[in-house]
Amino acid sequence: MHEWTIADNLVRLVGEAARKEGLTEVSEVYVKVGVLRQVIPETLKTAFSHLIGEIEFAGAELKIEKIPLAVKCRDCGSKKAGDDLAFTCGRCGGIDLEILAGDELYLDYLEGKGNGE
Amino acid sequence: MKIAIKEDILKEEDRIGAENRREFLARGVAAFNLIGSPGSGKTSLIEAAYRELGGELAIGVIEGDLASDKDTVRLRNLGLPALQINTGRGCHLSPLMIKKALPEIDLAALDILIIENVGNLVCPVSFDLGETAKIGLISVAEGDDKPTKYPLLFREAEVVVLNKIDLVPHSDFDREAFYSGLRAINPAIGVIEISCRTGEGVEEWGSWLRERVSSPAGR
Numbered sequence: 001m002h003e004w005t006i007a008d009n010l011v012r013l014v015g016e017a018a019r020k021e022g023l024t025e026v027s028e029v030y031v032k033v034g035v036l037r038q039v040i041p042e043t044l045k046t047a048f049s050h051l052i053g054e055i056e057f058a059g060a061e062l063k064i065e066k067i068p069l070a071v072k073c074r075d076c077g078s079k080k081a082g083d084d085l086a087f088t089c090g091r092c093g094g095i096d097l098e099i100l101a102g103d104e105l106y107l108d109y110l111e112g113k114g115n116g117e
Numbered sequence: 118m119k120i121a122i123k124e125d126i127l128k129e130e131d132r133i134g135a136e137n138r139r140e141f142l143a144r145g146v147a148a149f150n151l152i153g154s155p156g157s158g159k160t161s162l163i164e165a166a167y168r169e170l171g172g173e174l175a176i177g178v179i180e181g182d183l184a185s186d187k188d189t190v191r192l193r194n195l196g197l198p199a200l201q202i203n204t205g206r207g208c209h210l211s212p213l214m215i216k217k218a219l220p221e222i223d224l225a226a227l228d229i230l231i232i233e234n235v236g237n238l239v240c241p242v243s244f245d246l247g248e249t250a251k252i253g254l255i256s257v258a259e260g261d262d263k264p265t266k267y268p269l270l271f272r273e274a275e276v277v278v279l280n281k282i283d284l285v286p287h288s289d290f291d292r293e294a295f296y297s298g299l300r301a302i303n304p305a306i307g308v309i310e311i312s313c314r315t316g317e318g319v320e321e322w323g324s325w326l327r328e329r330v331s332s333p334a335g336r
């Protein structure tokens with residue numbers, strides 16, 4: 001249910017950015033969410049569509065790109081990626097892993113219309 | 118038209134969390150964000166810390182619950198200064214809730230602030246309250262598969278406390294399965310086995326806190 005807090009912050013960011021850019025309409029909101037964030041996309045979408053309805057960009061659709069986990073072993077240098085959350089190196093058994101991807105939670109871009117479009 | 122943004126969605130929450138962290142450091146308080154399921158023994162673990170360390174270190178508590186001040190009353194009756202935050206519908210404490218609560222606490226008089234988060238293994242993990250360390254609490258009664266099911270907490274926590282070990286002989290809890298699941302998620306994490314009911318392991322819990330307080334910066 002932290003999706004509601006995330007959606008709350010997201011709607012505020014969308015509103016600020018769209019106003020700054022002079023948009024009159026936002027059609028789509030693209031976010032990237034890493035698997036480590038434990039976000040349920042359907043819940044985030046429900047929360048977003050509810051909360052975006054409270055500002056002037058109501059109707060904007062949320063598009064979520066899920067990013068799998070990608071890690072690199074600092075001992076042997078091998079990399080692996082996938083939705084499997086295992087934090088030991090598959091090749092050498094090392095435990096000192098660098099997270100390359102999977103902890104993202106950011107607003108990527110908006111699609112919208114400005115004045116004169 | 119396409120407007121590129123590339124901004125962290127939780128940047129405002131993280132900014133407030135960082136403010137709280139600076140405040141804790143400035144006042145010389147080690148803050149612990151205690152995260153565990155409802156009924157895992159979070160309040161009992163705080164009581165155990167107080168009984169073990171109350172004579173040498175000043176401990177304060179922030180209690181996060183959806184509703185009621187039951188836990189706060191329970192801790193105050195022991196002599197612990199405790200402040201209640203009711204989150205209403207909210208399933209986790211937020212950095213802002215902590216920031217608003219801090220002026221009501223005499224931080225300078227404390228060595229340790231334990232923040233008991235709302236009972237939940239998922240949502241609280243996503244929010245940096247400004248704590249010195251997150252402590253993950255699970256109890257034997259919940260089953261040995263929790264690290265596998267709730268990996269993020271066991272990644273983010275600095276230590277895991279396994280409570281209610283007196284129940285192991287009466288349950289299907291498989292220690293080996295628990296440890297292998299936990300190690301797959303966080304190979305280096307420390308585990309304190311404890312029974313708040315019998316007092317087993319409480320000394321080790323106290324020692325961990327004592328040691329952690331002596332180096333409150335960073336993690």
